Amino acid sequence: MPPRPGDLLVLADSDTGTAPLKPADLKLGADPYLGWALDPNDKVPRDGTRLNQILLMRFDPSSLTDREKAWAVDGVVAFSAICTHQGCTVTYWLTAPQVLECPCHQSQYNPRDAAKVVGGPAPRPLPALPLKMAGGLLVVAAPFTDRVGGEQQTY
Amino acid sequence: MNGTTVRIGLAAALLCSVFGTAAFAGEIDSYSVVTQQRLQNPEAGNWLLYRRTYDGHGFSPLSQINTGNVAALTPIWTFSTGVIEGHEAPPMVNNGVMFVTTPQDQVLALDATTGDLIWRYAPKLPEDLFQLHPTNRGVALWGDKLYLATVDSRLIALDAKTGKVVWESKIGDYHRGEYSTLEPLVVNGKVMVGTSGGEFGVRGFIAAYDADTGNQLWKTYTVPSPNEPGGNTWDSDAWKTGGGSVWITGNYDPKRNLAYWGVGNAAPWPGDLHPGDNLYTSSTVALDPNTGQIKYYHQYHWNDSWDWDEVRPPLLINMEYNGQMIDALVHPARDAYFWELQQTDDGIKFLSAWPFSYQNAFTSIDPQTGRPSYDLAHKPTVGKLVTFCPSLWGGEDWVSESYSDQTHLVYVPANNGMCGEYNGVDKKLIAGQLWLGADPNTLNLLPRGDHLGELQAWDPVTHKQVWMYPFPNQLFASVLTTAGDLVFVGGTNDRMFRAFDARTGELLWQQRTNSGIIAPPVAYQVGDTEYIAVQSGWGVDAQRIQQSLSTTPLKVDPDAVPQGGVIWVFALRRH
Numbered sequence: 003m004p005p006r007p008g009d010l011l012v013l014a015d016s017d018t019g020t021a022p023l024k025p026a027d028l029k030l031g032a033d034p035y036l037g038w039a040l041d042p043n044d045k046v047p048r049d050g051t052r053l054n055q056i057l058l059m060r061f062d063p064s065s066l067t068d069r070e071k072a073w074a075v076d077g078v079v080a081f082s083a084i085c086t087h088q089g090c091t092v093t094y095w096l097t098a099p100q101v102l103e104c105p106c107h108q109s110q111y112n113p114r115d116a117a118k119v120v121g122g123p124a125p126r127p128l129p130a131l132p133l134k135m136a137g138g139l140l141v142v143a144a145p146f147t148d149r150v151g152g153e154q155q156t157y
Numbered sequence: 158m159n160g161t162t163v164r165i166g167l168a169a170a171l172l173c174s175v176f177g178t179a180a181f182a183g184e185i186d187s188y189s190v191v192t193q194q195r196l197q198n199p200e201a202g203n204w205l206l207y208r209r210t211y212d213g214h215g216f217s218p219l220s221q222i223n224t225g226n227v228a229a230l231t232p233i234w235t236f237s238t239g240v241i242e243g244h245e246a247p248p249m250v251n252n253g254v255m256f257v258t259t260p261q262d263q264v265l266a267l268d269a270t271t272g273d274l275i276w277r278y279a280p281k282l283p284e285d286l287f288q289l290h291p292t293n294r295g296v297a298l299w300g301d302k303l304y305l306a307t308v309d310s311r312l313i314a315l316d317a318k319t320g321k322v323v324w325e326s327k328i329g330d331y332h333r334g335e336y337s338t339l340e341p342l343v344v345n346g347k348v349m350v351g352t353s354g355g356e357f358g359v360r361g362f363i364a365a366y367d368a369d370t371g372n373q374l375w376k377t378y379t380v381p382s383p384n385e386p387g388g389n390t391w392d393s394d395a396w397k398t399g400g401g402s403v404w405i406t407g408n409y410d411p412k413r414n415l416a417y418w419g420v421g422n423a424a425p426w427p428g429d430l431h432p433g434d435n436l437y438t439s440s441t442v443a444l445d446p447n448t449g450q451i452k453y454y455h456q457y458h459w460n461d462s463w464d465w466d467e468v469r470p471p472l473l474i475n476m477e478y479n480g481q482m483i484d485a486l487v488h489p490a491r492d493a494y495f496w497e498l499q500q501t502d503d504g505i506k507f508l509s510a511w512p513f514s515y516q517n518a519f520t521s522i523d524p525q526t527g528r529p530s531y532d533l534a535h536k537p538t539v540g541k542l543v544t545f546c547p548s549l550w551g552g553e554d555w556v557s558e559s560y561s562d563q564t565h566l567v568y569v570p571a572n573n574g575m576c577g578e579y580n581g582v583d584k585k586l587i588a589g590q591l592w593l594g595a596d597p598n599t600l601n602l603l604p605r606g607d608h609l610g611e612l613q614a615w616d617p618v619t620h621k622q623v624w625m626y627p628f629p630n631q632l633f634a635s636v637l638t639t640a641g642d643l644v645f646v647g648g649t650n651d652r653m654f655r656a657f658d659a660r661t662g663e664l665l666w667q668q669r670t671n672s673g674i675i676a677p678p679v680a681y682q683v684g685d686t687e688y689i690a691v692q693s694g695w696g697v698d699a700q701r702i703q704q705s706l707s708t709t710p711l712k713v714d715p716d717a718v719p720q721g722g723v724i725w726v727f728a729l730r731r732h
Contacts, residue, residue, distance in 0.1 A: 014587050014590075015585055015587060036587060036590065051285045052285040052287065052332070052589060053284065053285045088288060088291065089284070089285075089286065089287065089288070090287050090288065090289065091287055091590055091591065093590065093591055094597035095597075096597065096598055097598055098598070103597065105289065105591055105597070106288070106289060106291075107700075108704055151284060
């Protein structure tokens with residue numbers, strides 16, 4: 003099941019267990035973190051499919067565009083980690099241009115501006131996962147803003 | 158040579174089988190069953206194995222098209238596959254029927270003389286698949302079936318006549334980054350495959366399946382556990398995620414009943430993250446197809462740190478060496494050295510090695526064992542930006558060289574002076590995620606010299622380069638040689654398909670195609686006509702090089718080569 007409003011967040015890194023994330027767990031300007039939504043009731047990550055993977059980064063809130071600010075909490079931004087081109091996981095953070103890059107076909111996204119496409123073949127931004135804060139924890143405020151996944155190839 | 162045996166069924170329709178598969182459904186009326194005898198001694202007009210013969214030569218004995226008339230070579234038919242990404246499969250041809258695979262694991266059966274589509278198999282792939290290498294390198298032929306290894310890690314047997322699924326078996330778990338892109342190798346009814354996924358931290362393996370039932374017969378890891386032979390070459394637990402992927406079809410020696418497979422690099426890239434020699438990564442292994450037991454091996458370079466997979470198996474060449482005929486194993490390697498080994502009854506013996514492209518990582522080669530010594534200034538490590546030559550794409554990547562049984566030369570599609578760099582990083586593996594151990598900000602190509610691509614002709618006996626043809630940018634495609642004394646290759650970003658004089662290197666013919674060619678060309682005959690066939694469909698690594706070169710002083714246009722696959726078939730123009 004994809005992330006639902008009210009879900010908490012955890013890192014995909016297995017060593018960190020299922021401790022729900024606070025903004026301070028994410029380092030400012032660090033490489034993207036991969037995470038999952040966590041069912042707040044049974045504390046089970048929604049990790050049944052890679053399509054549920056969440057890309058998390060933290061920036062100075064003043065560096066975000068207005069539309070990104072509406073979805074971010076304390077500078078933490080969250081998107082689907084799945085490239086909208088062919089569905090690879092977007093994991094590269096290029097520090098000089100400050101853009102996310104997909105390793106498969108070099109689609110580039112600006113995480114400070116609603117993951118707007120700034121390079122490469124991706125047809126649309128990464129779907130955003132709007133966040134809010136509750137009890138000091140990061141909480142999913144709304145479902146992904148768009149369909150998750152790449153373009154389907156047909157013939 | 159039989160005439161064509163193709164007849165297309167009347168009712169061509171879109172069908173959905175129980176496997177959720179769309180297929181354009183015609184039927185082949187009569188099909189020439191593929192036997193061990195035919196694979197070992199293929200008819201001159203057919204292309205039944207990945208490199209036509211078990212010895213991997215990529216040589217066709219056809220000579221109707223030759224140096225004297227190749228200027229009149231002209232397209233006879235083309236077929237648009239309707240698929241994008243890298244088309245890397247050879248058209249397989251069995252008595253007038255052609256089988257071609259495309260990215261997304263589609264299989265097309267066509268009339269090899271007319272280009273009429275007989276059937277199309279298009280499997281449904283999972284939506285959550287991470288296709289780092291969206292490609293496929295062909296179907297294997299055995300009996301009345303075809304064998305397809307898929308990018309979601311399945312082995313699928315198709316009825317060659319209809320394209321319908323006969324059985325399907327699981328190879329690995331794509332969620333963990335195991336996937337397959339290679340054409341299987343069939344020996345005596347055993348279908349052998351390997352797994353890709355070194356860049357996801359898999360533990361590589363080769364496995365065999367019963368051609369009739371799909372039951373797995375054996376599975377041999379290319380990275381041994383601590384208690385297995387070679388296990389002591391891993392000084393830590395790194396073997397569990399040690400790479401050693403297998404993604405190019407092996408060769409086979411019927412005389413000794415040995416299947417030769419090339420094994421990929423150790424994972425992740427920086428060698429200090431997997432201390433030890435790391436058997437059997439960057440090696441060739443010779444195994445018994447009946448049991449999967451590794452009988453012999455040779456490691457080209459230990460503790461790989463450059464992403465130099467050595468996934469191509471060696472060419473098996475019976476040739477003269479120091480006045481005696483020997484069973485030579487010849488491998489122009491990704492590490493840019495030209496390796497010559499000898500298979501004896503006692504094992505694989507090192508003979509000699511020399512660089513065929515600029516290489517700055519090796520300082521010497523032990524004359525007895527072939528073990529290289531390294532210049533540590535050019536061996537990538539964690540926390541340091543290291544430059545090295547050749548780049549991660551090597552002196553010759555996965556694309557195949559060819560050995561002409563007529564000129565006795567090896568034709569190498571090389572890149573020379575295409576150096577690279579990266580800064581190693583130590584990151585935790587997340588299952589199914591890319592795990593290169595390299596900072597993407599530092600993954601750069603550093604071209605040097607006045608050109609990069611080189612088609613090289615080498616005499617394996619004298620170790621002399623006989624000729625070389627340069628290309629301004631990368632050369633990235635497999636080579637075909639024919640008894641017409643011709644060498645065919647694509648691989649350049651100008652979309653050309655070219656023919657050279659095998660003895661002189663003179664360019665005799667070229668044809669611009671729809672896209673760039675990275676696939677192996679083949680030669681076949683139906684009736685009294687010889688054909689040359691190749692897929693043009695740029696993508697994957699050739700395109701990644703293009704992208705990387707766009708930010709170098711070469712400033713190539715990253716979008717210069719359009720995508721979209723087309724099968725091209727050529728023959729001599731008839732007046």
